[in-house]
Amino acid sequence: MPRVLWMIVGVSALTATGCQSPDTSSMLSITYGSGEFAPPVEVDTNCDDGGCDGLEQLQATLNFDQQGFVSGTAQVEILQYKVEYGLYDLAADNQPPYYAGVTTVVVNINDSVDFNVRAAGSNQRDWIRARYGDRQLDGTATLTLAGYDQLNQVVQVSSDFDISFGDFVTDGATP
Amino acid sequence: MIRPSPRKARPVHLLVAYAAGLVLAGCTPQTRPALPDWSGGMDTTDTSVIDTGGTVDTTVPTGPMALYAVTGTGIPSRIWQTGTTDPCELNIDGTVEGYQTMDCTLDIPELDLFGYGLDFDFTVPFGACDFVTYHHYMYEAWEVGTGPTDVSYDVDAVGNITNEVNSVNGVPACQYDYSRLNTDAPNCCVGNYTLSVTNTDSGVTRVVGPISWGGKPSTCYGGAAYIDPEATFTADGWPTGKIVFTNQTKYDKRFHWDELSTRFISNVPLANHYDPADHDGTMPAGLAGEAASPYYVFRCYDHAEELLGQIRLEVREWNEESEYYANGDPDTTGTEPVSGEPIDDRNDWATATPGSTDFIQDAQ
Numbered sequence: 020m021p022r023v024l025w026m027i028v029g030v031s032a033l034t035a036t037g038c039q040s041p042d043t044s045s046m047l048s049i050t051y052g053s054g055e056f057a058p059p060v061e062v063d064t065n066c067d068d069g070g071c072d073g074l075e076q077l078q079a080t081l082n083f084d085q086q087g088f089v090s091g092t093a094q095v096e097i098l099q100y101k102v103e104y105g106l107y108d109l110a111a112d113n114q115p116p117y118y119a120g121v122t123t124v125v126v127n128i129n130d131s132v133d134f135n136v137r138a139a140g141s142n143q144r145d146w147i148r149a150r151y152g153d154r155q156l157d158g159t160a161t162l163t164l165a166g167y168d169q170l171n172q173v174v175q176v177s178s179d180f181d182i183s184f185g186d187f188v189t190d191g192a193t194p
Numbered sequence: 195m196i197r198p199s200p201r202k203a204r205p206v207h208l209l210v211a212y213a214a215g216l217v218l219a220g221c222t223p224q225t226r227p228a229l230p231d232w233s234g235g236m237d238t239t240d241t242s243v244i245d246t247g248g249t250v251d252t253t254v255p256t257g258p259m260a261l262y263a264v265t266g267t268g269i270p271s272r273i274w275q276t277g278t279t280d281p282c283e284l285n286i287d288g289t290v291e292g293y294q295t296m297d298c299t300l301d302i303p304e305l306d307l308f309g310y311g312l313d314f315d316f317t318v319p320f321g322a323c324d325f326v327t328y329h330h331y332m333y334e335a336w337e338v339g340t341g342p343t344d345v346s347y348d349v350d351a352v353g354n355i356t357n358e359v360n361s362v363n364g365v366p367a368c369q370y371d372y373s374r375l376n377t378d379a380p381n382c383c384v385g386n387y388t389l390s391v392t393n394t395d396s397g398v399t400r401v402v403g404p405i406s407w408g409g410k411p412s413t414c415y416g417g418a419a420y421i422d423p424e425a426t427f428t429a430d431g432w433p434t435g436k437i438v439f440t441n442q443t444k445y446d447k448r449f450h451w452d453e454l455s456t457r458f459i460s461n462v463p464l465a466n467h468y469d470p471a472d473h474d475g476t477m478p479a480g481l482a483g484e485a486a487s488p489y490y491v492f493r494c495y496d497h498a499e500e501l502l503g504q505i506r507l508e509v510r511e512w513n514e515e516s517e518y519y520a521n522g523d524p525d526t527t528g529t530e531p532v533s534g535e536p537i538d539d540r541n542d543w544a545t546a547t548p549g550s551t552d553f554i555q556d557a558q
Contacts, residue, residue: 098229099229099230099232100232101232101235102235116234116235117232117234117235118235119232119233119234119235119236120235120236120443121236121320121441121442121443142235165229165230165232166229167226167229171226171227172227173226173227173229173230175230
């Protein structure tokens with residue numbers, strides 16, 4: 020094949036690869052370590068009793084692992100997150116309202132970034148306390164991050180972690 | 195003549211450049227699509243959301259910056275863009291270049307304002323503002339002014355006072371010190387004076403000064419900023435505007451003022467609307483004061499205090515319910531057909547200080 024024709028085929032392949040949106044979301048994952056704010060997360064529903072400082076924080080790691088052809092400068096910028104709850108003792112249609120917040124987490128391809136987010140807020144705390152008082156409710160929660168990749172495509176990634184609502188104090192022990 | 199070879203490299207370079215252009219320009223959206231709307235889960239009271247970055251915010255606002263009337267209270271108020279029947283919704287895009295401003299009017303029948311109070315809701319969408327600020331309407335109720343610089347009088351050995359200049363019975367007098375004649379009124383006289391007292395028997399003149407007139411301008415103002423249940427004040431008594439770090443989250447706040455009837459005799463403390471036709475083509479003197487704020491003002495800022503959006507609110511009280519519902523004339527006058535009671539029961543700016551020189555003083 021003449022050299023020019025090879026180049027045209029090569030360019031076509033490059034064009035096709037470049038214009039097909041790489042599934043960046045599938046290359047993202049969230050993991051949790053074992054640090055101070057690693058799950059399980061304890062959400063104090065009675066801030067007058069021991070305070071809420073230090074609780075509710077969730078430490079996680081966002082991983083961006085290359086799969087297939089991806090530009091070496093690929094990057095993901097996370098801008099918001101939400102947390103949805105699945106408490107064991109509550110029906111699926113009777114869970115606390117989801118929590119959401121904004122953040123900025125930037126991760127490059129083949130890299131990882133640690134970040135902290137809140138796992139719940141006053142709406143969730145009030146919702147639980149109004150219905151179940153100081154009762155401890157355990158379950159899981161799903162953290163979902165959303166942002167953009169280097170092609171300005173929306174990316175999302177989710178992961179579950181353990182969570183408990185109850186009348187905790189800051190050292191993590193129930194009073 | 196030498197013809198260029200069709201196998202020369204230049205056409206290949208062009209193809210590669212063209213293809214690269216396709217990859218770079220054709221595959222990258224020029225604008226980011228909106229992220230999922232999770233504003234319903236944003237905790238507006240929680241400003242401790244951790245932001246680990248430093249990148250420019252590019253989030254697209256998920257709705258309008260707006261003021262809404264409160265429903266379900268039985269009070270028939272409404273908020274429209276001033277001069278229209280459109281909602282008070284400002285569709286800013288979260289950028290300095292996209293700055294917009296809007297004037298809105300809250301309409302409310304006069305006894306609702308006087309006997310119930312004032313409610314409205316303020317909202318900014320997710321992704322719009324790093325900071326929100328607001329301050330409320332305030333006016334100069336008692337004219338603030340600078341007193342005379344010289345006070346003098348003569349006094350004889352038995353205490354007879356004569357030849358008084360800016361003095362009454364030996365007491366320095368400033369027209370802006372309303373507390374001289376009414377202990378409930380403020381002293382709005384600022385500046386200093388020199389006091390000269392001449393003993394007519396000895397011919398000796400004692401000169402003392404400068405002496406402050408002692409006025410406190412912040413006590414000479416009134417309005418919603420002062421009677422806001424959440425008001426805070428500077429050390430010298432001025433109400434402070436509020437600044438809220440919203441951090442791009444959705445922000446909702448309900449404002450409420452209690453009824454005026456327990457403290458005032460007019461609706462002026464909350465109703466800032468005025469018609470220039472009632473005030474010599476300009477504004478009431480009280481709203482032209484140096485520290486006056488003729489509007490309730492709501493602003494959206496970025497981190498560097500660049501203004502992204504602004505809403506200014508007027509509160510307008512209506513004299514007749516039928517006119518309110520017909521969106522007719524808010525300032526009808528006369529008497530009710532059977533009872534003979536006045537149609538305009540509570541003063542607003544039009545009736546409290548017509549013209550442009552009078553101050554409302556204790557007729558608030």
